[in-house]
Amino acid sequence: MSQPARRDVLxxxxxxxxxxxxxGPVAHALAPRPPGQPADPATRWALLVDTRACKVDCAAxxxxxxxxxxxxxxxxxxxxxxxxxxxxxxxxxxDPDTGHTTAPPVMCQHCAKPPCVDVCPTGASMQRADHIVxxxxxxxxxxxxxxxxxxxxxxxxxxxxxxxxxxxxPRGKGCVESCNLCVHRIDRGEPPAxxxxxxxxxxxxxxxxxxxxxxxxxxxRLAEAGGHRIRAxxxxxxxxxxxxx
Amino acid sequence: MSAWxxxxxxxxxxxxxxxxxxxxxxxxxTPAAAAELFPQVPAAAPGTECLAPPGEMRRTHxxxxxxxxxxxxxxxxxxxxxxxxxxxxCHAVTDTHGQVVTAEDPRHFCRECHDFAAVTVxxxxxxxxxxxxxxx
Numbered sequence: 001m002s003q004p005a006r007r008d009v010l011x012x013x014x015x016x017x018x019x020x021x022x023x024g025p026v027a028h029a030l031a032p033r034p035p036g037q038p039a040d041p042a043t044r045w046a047l048l049v050d051t052r053a054c055k056v057d058c059a060a061x062x063x064x065x066x067x068x069x070x071x072x073x074x075x076x077x078x079x080x081x082x083x084x085x086x087x088x089x090x091x092x093x094x095d096p097d098t099g100h101t102t103a104p105p106v107m108c109q110h111c112a113k114p115p116c117v118d119v120c121p122t123g124a125s126m127q128r129a130d131h132i133v134x135x136x137x138x139x140x141x142x143x144x145x146x147x148x149x150x151x152x153x154x155x156x157x158x159x160x161x162x163x164x165x166x167x168x169x170p171r172g173k174g175c176v177e178s179c180n181l182c183v184h185r186i187d188r189g190e191p192p193a194x195x196x197x198x199x200x201x202x203x204x205x206x207x208x209x210x211x212x213x214x215x216x217x218x219x220x221r222l223a224e225a226g227g228h229r230i231r232a233x234x235x236x237x238x239x240x241x242x243x244x245x
Numbered sequence: 246m247s248a249w250x251x252x253x254x255x256x257x258x259x260x261x262x263x264x265x266x267x268x269x270x271x272x273x274x275t276p277a278a279a280a281e282l283f284p285q286v287p288a289a290a291p292g293t294e295c296l297a298p299p300g301e302m303r304r305t306h307x308x309x310x311x312x313x314x315x316x317x318x319x320x321x322x323x324x325x326x327x328x329x330x331x332x333x334x335c336h337a338v339t340d341t342h343g344q345v346v347t348a349e350d351p352r353h354f355c356r357e358c359h360d361f362a363a364v365t366v367x368x369x370x371x372x373x374x375x376x377x378x379x380x381x
Contacts, residue, residue: 039321128321136318137371163347164381165373167330172371187323 029213032189041129044112044211044239045181047195048218048227049104052244053205054198056103061206062088064197065107068182070166085156085171087179088194093245104242105194105206108133108154108179109230112237116146116155124176131239134180142174151231154178181208211239284361287354293335296327303358306332310368329368334376345379 033039059074065088066073072084088107094100114133116125124139125146135146135155147155155178158171165171168184182192190196191208198206209218218241221227227241289295295302296309310329316322325331336354337345346353348369351360355374359366368374375381 033321033323035324035326036322126319128319130321134318138314138318161370163349163373164375165371167373167377170371170373175371183321187321 029210029216030186030189030191030208033187039128039130039132039187042212043130045130045132045186046110046209046211046218046239046241047107047181047192048207048209048221048241048243050205050207050221050243051102051104053203054102054104055203056092056101058202059090060197060200060202061105061194062086062090064193064201065179068166068185068193069169070164070171083159085158085177087154087156087177089153102244104245106152106154106230107194107240108150108181109152109236110179110181110239112239113235115149115151115236119145119149121145128183130186132181132183132186133178134183135176135178137170137172137175137177140175142176144176146176150178151234151236284357286357287336287338287352289335290337295335329372330376333374337376337379339380344381345375348374 063073065071069087071087072079074081074086088105090103091106092101092103110131110133112131114125114127116133117127119125121143122139122141124136124141125133126136127133142157144157147157155176157176158173161173162171171177182190182194185192195206195208198204207218207221209216211219213219221243222241225243227243228245229238229241230245232238297305309327313324313327314329317324317328333354338350338352338354340346340350340352348356350356353374355366355368
């Protein structure tokens with residue numbers, strides 16, 4: 001039996017190494033998922049908000065979210081902030097020492113260890129394989145434990161009967177709901193409506209991407225300038241990062 | 246005291262029943278009468294094809310929808326061809342003004358049968374009961 005020549009072995013090793021470099025870690029770019037395929041557990045969808053590019057008086061993300069999900073707009077005459085659902089809120093922060101004011105959007109922070117899922121008695125509050133936290137409204141009994149458990153006030157309860165909901169966002173009286181990162185858009189390969197609107201009509205402050213993909217734009221920006229997570233001390237490993245806070 | 250002897254009464258009742266049936270049967274046998282008795286299920290949009298023959302869909306649609314909903318919401322497995330949205334799109338019912346009716350209307354595709362069977366479904370307390378682009 002002939003031994004492989006030393007040169008051939010070295011050549012094959014070099015070729016293998018080169019291929020590894022070219023392929024690198026598996027990238028999870030935003031792409032339409034074919035029908036019948038489940039969400040990818042190797043993905044962690046996340047958001048980055050650069051508050052320096054987020055104008056205090058801009059609400060493009062909020063408007064886009066309300067339109068996409070079929071919610072009332074805060075400008076509607078019958079809008080009731082105490083009862084009507086809000087998936088994103090612009091929270092105005094003012095430093096009393098310097099007077100510096102920012103108004104970052106705050107939505108479900110898509111925790112890796114979500115307290116809403118921990119407390120849900122029916123399993124309605126759930127985390128999808130790609131780490132999107134959402135409510136399976138088929139199981140929700142409207143107990144609102146999740147609303148009390150969420151430190152970010154991200155969840156809303158539907159108080160009234162509704163008609164003509166958006167087909168991609170079924171919602172009705174007696175269920176809790178919140179931002180689900182526009183799962184219907186992600187599944188067809190589009191970014192969430194708030195991010196698309198911010199890039200188009202706002203200051204381009206919001207970036208959407210895969211935290212598990214080291215080559216994603218989101219991770220590159222985080223590596224360059226860092227990022228803060230709200231109430232990181234709670235150890236919930238949230239999926240929404242903020243810069244400039 | 247009755248004009249008929251006591252022991253002949255059951256025979257009389259049977260005769261009356263048979264007479265009533267004999268009178269009613271020709272009326273029931275007409276297509277118009279049958280249409281009034283059974284739900285008039287609206288035809289699907291022309292050129293569309295259902296997942297299974299009507300008889301099978303009548304028996305299994307609830308299981309199909311429940312199975313798919315769990316897969317779609319919890320696992321993210323989307324099957325547009327087998328979704329509720331697709332059912333409502335092919336089976337949209339238009340009223341006399343050309344507008345697609347909602348589940349509030351007894352002419353809605355789902356309600357035609359469910360009203361007949363006295364089954365109340367709560368799908369439409371959350372799901373839209375007509376296509377998003379339907380004339381309204």
